[in-house]
Amino acid sequence: MARVDVIMPQMGESIAEGTLSKWLKKVGDEVKRDEPIFEISTDKVDAEIPAPAAGVIAEILVKEGETVAVQTVVARLETEKGAVAASGKREAGGGKGDAESVLMEPATPASANPAPAKTPSTPLRQQPVAPAIAAAHTGNGSSFEDRVRTRSSPLVRKIAAEHGVNIASLQGSGVAGRVTKRDILGFIESGASTTTASPASRFPLPASHLPVPEAWPGDVVEPMSKMRALISEHMVASRHTSAHVTSFIEIDFTRVSRIRAKNRAEFEAATGQKLTYMPFIIKAVTQGLQAFPIMNSSVAGTSVIYRKQINIGVAVALDWGLIVPVIKHADDLSLSGLTRALNDLAARARAKKLSPEEVQEGTFTITNPGVFGSLMGTPIINQPQVAILGVGAIEKRPKVLSGQDGEDVIAIRTCAYFSISFDHRVIDGAVADQFLAFIKKTIETFPETGL
Secondary structure, eight states: OEEEEEEOOOOOOOOOOEEEESSSOOOOOOEEETTTEEEEESSEEEEEEEEESSSSEEEEEOOOTTEEEEEOEEEEEEEESOOOOOOOOOOOOTTOOHHHTTTTSOOOOOOGGGOOOOOOOOOOOOEEEEOOHHHHHHHHHHHHHHHHHBBBOOHHHHHHHHOOOGGGOOOSSGGGBBBOHHHHHHHHTTOOOOOOTTTTSSSSSOOOOOOOOOOOOOOOOOOOOOOHHHHHHHHHHHHHHHEEEEEEEEEEEEEHHHHHHHHHHHHHHOOOOOOOSSHHHHHHHHHHHHOOOOGGGGEEETTTEESSSOEEEEEETTEEEEEOEETTGGGGHHHHHHHHHHHHHHHHHHHTOOOOGGSSSSSEEEEEEGGGTTTOOOOOOOOTTTTEEEEOOOOOEEEEEEESSOOEEEEEEEEEEEEEEEETEEEETHHHHHHHHHHHHHHOOGGGGOO
């Protein structure tokens, strides 16, 4: 018999932790490989996580409702196949139940190539904010909170919060500068100054602090769900990170509407998929990203990462929140391929069947509030991307057009307003508007043979 570790997966590249919301199995239950065994909740997705191997649940190490770092071992399976435990060797002293020292430190990617960790001979000193952390306050492609998370475990952050210590101001002794439990306790025991920002405040507050509202008689008070709380946090972080600007354009969908109506029945009979406007939009966006590579980039400090892959995230509204599954290599797919991928991801998102990989590595996001009747909006950028496209309601409108003899005529056209929220740190308004104009032209001249 051997034991296989079950870990907290990473459900997005900017996600450093997840909440184990529900166990679907209990100790002693037999499970099959890929059978769902627990549910997790992050700001990106609620999902069922499958068993990595067939076996029996031997230990459950994380309780329902607990939030832990990615790569944390949440349970162990007993298997007869001799699988090697995924987490490798544990630290000395990390015996049964020693969740604090063994389970809370997520693995560091090998690509980081860190120098060997050194144990300080003197108590940890509070250092000036390191350049990499300071850069996060002015925008570096990820939020300040995410930076802190990657430098510490949930246990360390809890200890720091209880003692009013700003982790970002500490130089850790762990791999890649991570602040360990030994570091934080040594710093506290040293009696060093803990003059930091209030631990209750995740992000800088304006000079005028607003009072916390109080419930009135008859009001109903409900706590935010974990997904809603994390969405709230990451939206604030994105606004804090990127210099948001939004531009708008009106696009005539009359041609696409006719192509869709003409081919709809045949397309749906051949593919079994419902043909919507969104695959046409994604096709135009992928071509636009190829023409304007800066729109498909990320900011890393004072550098810009131009993504070679075009991975389109499409926001999907749920009864309990919002998630963004990603169509990988969208530029390689035909209209029918985009339709299949889009419908499949949306259906499995609503059924909590997405895998971690399917909400990761997006390079550009499209959100479609128009399905609810909204004419236009100013969406918030999905970090660490630099732009997000908003699609308004596609509807018939009276438009003034030029007739064959040059006279003005009023015609009924199918139109929509598109918006692009972009990061003005690296994208100029002229480029964003040219990108929108490119999408407009592509949609308005979509070829008949484009299916």
